[in-house]
Amino acid sequence: MTRPGVEQVWEWLGEIPDPEIPAITLTDLGIIRDVAWQEDTLVVTVTPTYSGCPATSLINMEIETALRSHGIEKLELKRQLSPAWTTDWMTEEGRAKLEAYGIAPPRPAGGPERCPRCGGTTLEKLSQFGSTPCKAQWRCRDCLEPFDYFKCI
Amino acid sequence: MADTIDRTALQQFLLRMGDNTLILGHRVSEWCGHAPVLEEDIALANTALDLIGQTQLWLDYAAEVEGAGRSADDLAFLRDVWDFRNVLLVELPNGDFGQTLMRQFLYDAWASIMLGRLQKSADERVREIAEKAAKENAYHVERSADTVVGLGDGTEESHTRMQAALDYLYPYVGELFESDATDAAMVEAGVAPDPAGLREDYDALVGRVMADATLRLPEKAYVHRGGRSGTMHTEHLGHLLCTMQWLQRAYPGCRW
Numbered sequence: 001m002t003r004p005g006v007e008q009v010w011e012w013l014g015e016i017p018d019p020e021i022p023a024i025t026l027t028d029l030g031i032i033r034d035v036a037w038q039e040d041t042l043v044v045t046v047t048p049t050y051s052g053c054p055a056t057s058l059i060n061m062e063i064e065t066a067l068r069s070h071g072i073e074k075l076e077l078k079r080q081l082s083p084a085w086t087t088d089w090m091t092e093e094g095r096a097k098l099e100a101y102g103i104a105p106p107r108p109a110g111g112p113e114r115c116p117r118c119g120g121t122t123l124e125k126l127s128q129f130g131s132t133p134c135k136a137q138w139r140c141r142d143c144l145e146p147f148d149y150f151k152c153i
Numbered sequence: 154m155a156d157t158i159d160r161t162a163l164q165q166f167l168l169r170m171g172d173n174t175l176i177l178g179h180r181v182s183e184w185c186g187h188a189p190v191l192e193e194d195i196a197l198a199n200t201a202l203d204l205i206g207q208t209q210l211w212l213d214y215a216a217e218v219e220g221a222g223r224s225a226d227d228l229a230f231l232r233d234v235w236d237f238r239n240v241l242l243v244e245l246p247n248g249d250f251g252q253t254l255m256r257q258f259l260y261d262a263w264a265s266i267m268l269g270r271l272q273k274s275a276d277e278r279v280r281e282i283a284e285k286a287a288k289e290n291a292y293h294v295e296r297s298a299d300t301v302v303g304l305g306d307g308t309e310e311s312h313t314r315m316q317a318a319l320d321y322l323y324p325y326v327g328e329l330f331e332s333d334a335t336d337a338a339m340v341e342a343g344v345a346p347d348p349a350g351l352r353e354d355y356d357a358l359v360g361r362v363m364a365d366a367t368l369r370l371p372e373k374a375y376v377h378r379g380g381r382s383g384t385m386h387t388e389h390l391g392h393l394l395c396t397m398q399w400l401q402r403a404y405p406g407c408r409w
Binding site for chain 2: 048053084137151
């Protein structure tokens with residue numbers, strides 16, 4: 001087969017949903033740091049979100065499955081720790097999808113802008129930790145519903 | 154970098170870092186499903202998960218530096234008590250929820266300073282691990298400090314328990330700042346700071362949080378030691394390993 005271009009590979013990676021938050025893709029999340037051909041091997045560089053995140057190995061498996069289904073035979077997945085992943089790398093599209101899904105997107109200010117359910121702005125933090133390592137728990141004092149906030153890191 | 158320095162010392166340093174996060178991570182995970190409220194249960198499980206994730210990074214590197222063909226898993230599950238290099242503080246039993254959070258804060262406060270310094274390490278790998286771990290630790294220390302203040306400056310009952318936790322745990326804090334030949338080799342190679350040099354920042358941070366928590370730091374500073382040198386762990390570590398290592402001991406090489 002002819003070797004697909006890296007842009008094509010990026011496109012394929014952009015179709016893989018995050019295993020924990022399927023509303024966004026791996027490229028939305030910003031964890032794919034590089035795609036390159038080294039001779040006849042495709043090297044995909046991935047950075048972990050949290051060092052103990054159980055989704056990390058699943059993500060690698062899904063990348064491998066997806067790329068193999070597109071005919072990639074020689075594939076190497078490289079783990080890159082530095083620069084450490086930051087929510088600043090999440091795409092604008094990813095942020096919008098998160099909010100539509102019911103998770104308040106990360107903000108440099110350190111807290112959610114508004115309730116992803118009712119849009120209320122009177123909010124309180126319940127805990128720095130949530131249902132996955134990347135989220136915190138907040139509550140909206142307008143609609144009284146708790147919600148997930150994708151925390152900044 | 155790792156080629157030009159004393160590899161035995163570097164490996165010992167990495168074991169100290171990785172064993173601290175491994176043993177504390179396991180301890181904290183014992184709360185899973187038992188915490189007083191759901192939010193706290195989730196927070197403790199997340200903290201444990203981060204610590205075990207950091208362990209993977211430290212022990213991977215320790216195993217590589219050792220060069221004996223062992224993996225991070227081998228180091229975690231097939232060593233016995235005398236080969237562990239964690240400080241005694243992290244192997245102490247959980248006690249009540251307050252004691253667990255007090256232990257967590259006393260550790261998190263140290264880790265926040267240590268990881269900050271390690272980001273200037275001459276060893277690239279150490280620098281990268283510290284950069285990653287520091288981001289996670291920022292959330293741990295924020296929460297453990299908040300909880301220590303909330304419970305310390307809480308009801309009479311919670312205050313009494315937090316003061317008792319501090320009195321029990323504080324004699325184990327001094328070990329974090331002890332130096333030996335391994336530390337000297339790390340300082341010499343620019344890999345890690347002299348532990349003693351972290352004390353001032355630590356005292357400032359802990360002092361501030363204890364003041365907010367209306368808790369009194371014990372005056373007599375007896376220091377329990379022996380964990381990070383491996384000369385003498387507490388009786389508690391063996392019991393912890395019995396649980397943590399059981400599967401690999403009973404079914405060697407078991408995978409799923």
